[in-house]
Amino acid sequence: MKSRKPSVPYIIWMLVFTLIPIVMIGFTAFTDKQGNFTLENFSKAFFYTDVFMKSLWIALLSTAVCLLLAYPLAYMITRMKESTQNTVIMLFMIPMWMNFLLRIYAWVTLLQDNGPIDMALSILGIHGTYIGNTFAVTLGMVYEYLPFMVLPIYTVMSKIDNGLIEAAQDLGSNSFNVFRKVIAPLSVPGIISGITMVFVPSASTFLVAQYLGGTDDIMIGDIIDKIFWTDQNTGSAISLILMIFIFVFLILMNFFGDEEAIA
Amino acid sequence: MKKIISAILTAILACSGAVCFAGCGNSYDGEVNVYNWGEYISLGEDDLPNVIDEFEKETNIKVNYTTYETNEELYNMLKNSNVSYDVIIPSEYMISKLIEEDMLLELNFDNIPNYDNLMERFKKLECDPESKYTVCYSWGITGLVYDKTKVTEKPTSWEALWNKELEGQMLMFNNSRDAYAIAMQLCGINPSNCTKEDVDKASEKLAEQKPLLKKYVMDQVFTEMENSQSAIAPYYAGDIVTMMDNNEDLDYARIESGANLFYDAMCIPSCSKNKENAEKFINFMHKPEIAAANFEYLYYATPNKAAYDEYLDEDAKNNTFIFPEDEYLDKCYVFTNVSDEVYSYMQEQFVKIQAD
Known part of the structure; x- marks a missing residue:
């Protein structure tokens, strides 16, 4: 048996930054301001079911759009020359070097009335409002999280053994079948981690809707933020429910992933 | 080799520590x-x-x-x-x-x-x-900032924020205290001494306003107004003057019946x-x-x-x-007596209005 000593720092890390905070959130969620046990926070949390569902919906939508955009892209990148691949991946990474809020501000400027997009479309005779709605929020989220979808899928795809592809070709598969029978199944782990990395943060995100959405586009992350001002108990209860939802989602994803791999 | 490196590192650390100690210790x-x-x-x-x-x-x-x-x-x-x-x-x-x-x-x-x-x-x-x-540091009143190209008549009351003609172009405080104060004034309630019932009345008024609004904002009000994206917003006098410096279409409007003195x-x-x-x-x-x-x-x-x-x-x-002038300040109200309980209730109701 190998020594466990090297893992000690990580265990402490998890204890201090993961387990203890979760226990504290749990404790706050089940107590009132005086520290007595109560379930009232959860009944209060139910008021926000609609916002909750809408947030999950926006998160799912953004994840789906990200996947639709990222998958073909990642595939195309793996078909390029090695040096070009690095350049393209780099170009996708560069926006992430900038602060998250700055990027959202940039979208506000792009989408606002008489902004560049509005101006360009007006010349073509199309008039409309592009900010302050669910569309703008989804757009902002897709932009924000697309690299998190592209990178894992690309990494998994580029690891696929070329020999497998050649074998499939030798055995008479056309390029569609090579994709369907070899590349697609082998890229599933990348898709799974991509979906997880996009869905989880986008379900709990805040501020994006505040900047790009209208009065009806408030997300659960914003609600938690606001409630925490005066009522940390209900805020913790909502956070806990959100965590449970995400946990269930992750389990489902894992389940789905395993099955695919077996098939 | 490793030992030599660590010895050097320790020496460097010790030196820099000493330098800092000397430097920090003597100058202040x-x-x-x-x-x-x-x-x-x-x-x-x-x-x-x-x-x-x-x-x-x-x-x-x-x-x-x-x-x-x-x-x-x-x-x-x-x-x-x-x-x-x-x-x-x-x-x-x-x-x-x-x-x-x-x-x-x-x-x-x-x-x-x-x-x-x-x-x-x-x-x-x-x-x-x-x-x-306490020693007072700064003060001010709340009021309205509006875009002269979109609002033709200078408003004199908070009622201007419920104007159906400006649907989708109005902003509102994203802060329960200031938002409720406005609604309460319109309902004839003194915000500095309000009760839960008063909060409920004001909530109705605010719920009525929500569909007409473009957004609830705090700091975003600057970009919204300075870039002519919205027509009218309530905010703090000092900040409104700053906005006016950056967009000459903007003007301020004082609320005749008095506003919040903060x-x-x-x-x-x-x-x-x-x-x-x-x-x-x-x-x-x-x-x-x-x-x-x-x-x-x-x-x-x-x-x-x-x-x-x-x-x-x-x-x-x-x-x-x-x-x-003093006569105006005498008409203004100051937030001091709102109890924790009422304030929590107000915050909760405000979040509910936004979530609804």
């Missing part, structure tokens, strides 16, 4: 930990003096300056963490709460001779009736370890030229009469939006 006579609102003091932008540097130069006391974004953040820091601050600048309602919870120290006014520079009205604050804990005051929290230095800092902030510099940076009215008389230009002095 003590320190003061100031915890202030973000962007709430003149730090040398726009050719104005950096008041913290000036203070350090004059007194040789090191200022550790940190900032917060909301009164609640300040409260949580004082209540739940072990940090020590010497000067804080909370708003009136938070001061009431801090006094009630015994979290402020009484000031020794012998160390704050510049207190005499203050206007009489701001020497006696509603939140500190005996004037033991102020922030310097206090020393009970966790302070450098009380005398804190008093020196508070005193320094009320040197007329320093108070004037802070005013020019902020555009929030200064309570410092000496600064007002000697250093302010006529335009600012005569602007009745920044410095309203």
Whole structure:
């Protein structure tokens, strides 16, 4: 048996930054301001079911759009020359070097009335409002999280053994079948981690809707933020429910992933 | 080899430690930990003096300056963490709460001779009736900013924010206290003394307004109004004047029946370890030229009469939006007496309106 000593720092890390905070959130969620046990926070949390569902919906939508955009892209990148691949991946990474809020501000400027997009479309005779709605929020989220979808899928795809592809070709598969029978199944782990990395943060995100959405586009992350001002108990209860939802989602994803791999 | 490297590293560390020790130890006579609102003091932008540097130069006391974004953040820091601050600048309602919870120290006014520079009205604050804990830092009223190209008639009442013709172009405070105050005024309730029933009445008024609004905003109001994205918004007078400097289509409108009179005051929290230095800092902030510099940076009215008389230009002095006349201030209300319970309820209802 190998020594466990090297893992000690990580265990402490998890204890201090993961387990203890979760226990504290749990404790706050089940107590009132005086520290007595109560379930009232959860009944209060139910008021926000609609916002909750809408947030999950926006998160799912953004994840789906990200996947639709990222998958073909990642595939195309793996078909390029090695040096070009690095350049393209780099170009996708560069926006992430900038602060998250700055990027959202940039979208506000792009989408606002008489902004560049509005101006360009007006010349073509199309008039409309592009900010302050669910569309703008989804757009902002897709932009924000697309690299998190592209990178894992690309990494998994580029690891696929070329020999497998050649074998499939030798055995008479056309390029569609090579994709369907070899590349697609082998890229599933990348898709799974991509979906997880996009869905989880986008379900709990805040501020994006505040900047790009209208009065009806408030997300659960914003609600938690606001409630925490005066009522940390209900805020913790909502956070806990959100965590449970995400946990269930992750389990489902894992389940789905395993099955695919077996098939 | 490894040993040599680690020996060298240790030596370097020891040396740099010694250098720092020598450097840090000798240059200052003590320190003061100031915890202030973000962007709430003149730090040398726009050719104005950096008041913290000036203070350090004059007194040789090191200022550790940190900032917060909301009164609640300040409260949580004082209540739940072990940090020590010497000067804080909370708003009136938070001061009431801090006094009630015994979290402020009484000031020794012998160390704050510049207190005499203050206007009489701001020497006696509603939140500190005996004037033991506070020295007012700045004040102002709420009002409306509107775009003259979109709103043709100068509004005189908050009712302008319920105008159906401007649907989708109006902004509202994203802060329960200010939003409810507006709704309560329209319902004929005095916001400074409200009950839960009053909150419910105001909630209805706010729910009625929501579909007409473009957004609930705080800091975003600047870009919204300065870039002509919205027609009208309520905000704080000093900030409205700043917006008007950046977009000439904007104008301000005072609410005829009176509005919220708010102020922030310097206090020393009970966790302070450098009380005398804190008093020196508070005193320094009320040197007329320093108070004037802070005013020019902020555009929030200064309570410092000496600064007002000697250093302010006529335009600012005569602007009745920044410095309203006493008759107007008498019509305004101040937040002090709202209990924690009512305030929590208000916050909860406000979140519910937004979530609905």
